[in-house]
Amino acid sequence: MTAWLRYREGFRVNEKRVRRVMGEHGLLVLQRVYRAKRTSQRSKPRAERPRQYWGIDMTKFLISSLGWVYLVIVLDWYTKKVVGWNLSLRSKASDWRKALDRAINREFPSGVRGAGLKLVSDNGSQPTSTSFMRDMKVLGIEQIFTSYDNPKGNAETERMMRTIKEEVIWLNEFSSLEEAREKMGRWVEVDYNQLYVHSGLGYRSPEEFEGLYFGQKSAFLWDESTSRGGYLDMGWPEKTV
Structure with a gap:
């Protein structure tokens, strides 16, 4: 504030x-209050541009009328922008793919193969599944797995997930999956991506920081009536890296 x-x-x-x-x-x-656990520091990838390193992670929370629901997010490590997410009743590899597909369609509309994208995750059953790893190979996405004894390997994404818990999940009593998706979508696309300022980004939001990098203003708009968003065509050149 x-x-x-x-x-x-x-x-x-x-x-x-x-x-x-x-x-x-x-x-x-x-x-x-989160206290740092003193462990041996290991080097982790450092993003030098947008769409170079993405982190993917999952959490679950309870909706009393449904049971557990599962949220998967994809975070761009350079811009701190949530580029993709999926909220569903399952936690299968296909649900992780939905979040990733959303991110790819948004950030790489002309295709991701050959872009040099790297995806960082833990060693969970979804990102290490045969189907998920096969799909990553087909798409040309390099997977990077964090070490079992190195919790800092995907710290950027895990920190983002903690923020979502504090700002959305713990502050709401959702009555349905649809309500949870609507509120999650608005928070991610508007309250966070467009408005949430980061000290590490020069007190700019992820969308503003990305816009400065590409020399253009962001035009990703959120539609309240459909709970969907998209880039408005302003006649700008296609975003490339």
Whole structure:
């Protein structure tokens, strides 16, 4: 909130004052305290451009009327943008493919083969399944698996998943899968990709940061009536890397 007021609204405020005022109005949410676990540091891939390294991960949460539902996200490590996601009643490799297909169709409309894309994941049953690995080979996507004893290998994506839990999952009581998809879609595409500012991105949102990289403004628009989004054709050149 402090970053938003400073860099979006132009107010000269400090974090202590913002926290005090929000506390007086009952707007503070208790946060879990995460303590760093001291382990041996290993090198991990470092993205130097958009669409170079993507991370993929899954979490589950409970909808009382349905049971467990499973969320898969695909994160661009360079722009911090959620480029793909899928929410379903299953956690099969095909559900992971749906999230990845969504990302590919969005970021590589002319095809991903030959783009040098690398996909980072853990050693779960879905990304290591025969069908998933075969599909990655056909698409020309290089898979990178984190070491069993290296939890930092996919830290960017896991951190994003934690943010989704704090901002969406833990703050809502969903009554249906459709409601969960609608709220998740709006948060990902609007509240996060377009508006969520990152200090590591110069206090810009993922879409803004990507737009600066390509020398153009983002035009990904979210349609409330269909809970779907797409890039608006503004006559810009196709996004390439």
